[in-house]
Amino acid sequence: MTVDPAAYFRAKLQCEIDVMEVAESEPGSLLVVDTRRRSSWDHGHIPDAVHIPTAQIPAKAPDLIPAGSQVVVYSWGPGCNGSTFAALAFAELGYSVKEMIGGIEYWIRNGLPVETAAGTIQSKPDALVTAHTA
Structure with missing residues (x-):
């Protein structure tokens, strides 16, 4: 089976959102869900x-x-696929869902x-990962 790379990346972008897009979104437009365990949330x-x-x-x-609701899920970071499993769970329930790439690690x-x-x-923003200045 041959996969069309353009179609793959177009579809992938429909399911992902980055941390700055979440942070700069219109208040109330996204419902952000932390999918980590209680100790991580705390x-x-x-x-x-x-x-x-x-x-x-x-x-x-x-x-x-x-x-x-437009749901956005996150977990720890790029080394964790917990938010991918969470996005699948929301999608299977019929929600419009996006996975926040980078997770809370890149938020921080x-x-x-x-x-x-x-x-x-x-x-303080890490200059290696963002041009954002606080």
């Missing part, structure tokens, strides 16, 4: 994100995520805010 997460670990999506999403490396038990923190 360590720090994107402000206003909803926490649903991947394994719990089929049971909890229908009660927590309104139908018709871009100098974006992270909510913790101690409050919201923001790191």
Whole structure:
């Protein structure tokens, strides 16, 4: 079977979103879901994100995520495919879903805010991964 590279990448881009596009999106236009385990969520997460670990999506999403929402899922980072499994779970439930590439690792490396038990923190942007300045 021959795959058309242009078609593959066109389809892939329909299912992905980067951290800066999420950060700069119109408030309320995206419903961001952290799919990591509780201890990771407690360590720090994107402000206003909803926490649903991947394994719990089929049971909890229908009660927590309104139908018709544009869902964006994330996990740790590029070395983790947890958000891919989460995106599949949401897609199988009929949600419009995108996977945030880079995960919370690149959210933090871009100098974006992270909510913790101690409050919201923001790191200096890593110049190696972003031109964004805080």
